[in-house]
Amino acid sequence: GQQVMQIPQYQHVQEGEDFTTYCNSSTTLSNIQWYKQRPGGHPVFLIQLVKSGEVKKQKRLTFQFGEAKKNSSLHITATQTTDVGTYFCAGPAGATNKLIFGTGTLLAVQP
């Protein structure tokens, strides 16, 4: 079936280091969204990318949608402890347009 994998599953960084998570879909996505879920919390929408090759920035966060619309990445520059949480990508896939969430990347930031 349709799958959206994220790598890495877990990353531990020192505060100030950069972080990147990659999202790979087995099928083409019409758009991709990114969410952040703090420990014990609920997912919070970060951004949506629609166009092939699109790049968007939000302060220290840079989001990219692949040319083939099957992969995406989230890069955080100079991580802070407030960046701790699990980052999920999600996108509607296939003819049924069902929303599929990625497996998530848990980011731990050591001060």
Add this chain to the structure above:
Amino acid sequence: KAGVTQTPRYLIKTRGQQVTLSCSPISGHRSVSWYQQTPGQGLQFLFEYFSETQRNKGNFPGRFSGRQFSNSRSEMNVSTLELGDSALYLCASSLVSYTGELFFGEGSRLTVL
């Protein structure tokens, strides 16, 4: 503007029982979707409702059902509970489509004993 409200926040049931979870979307949002989150399976789409109609459904057994009322409030029901149904059930609302920006509630954590 109030966010998405889910009730109850926590509940414990035993195998074979049924449970009903409630979700009140953000005012003006007509799309409500439901997700199951577990450590092993991650976030999985259950179903989406828009204007009282189910528009899309995930790959879950018929024990999982839902509905939406005219005021956009939604309920989901799980019958004949199994241990594997223990999870965080998240509701999300969206202005028009569940494939756009989703606003999640805090979830209902269900434990099945």
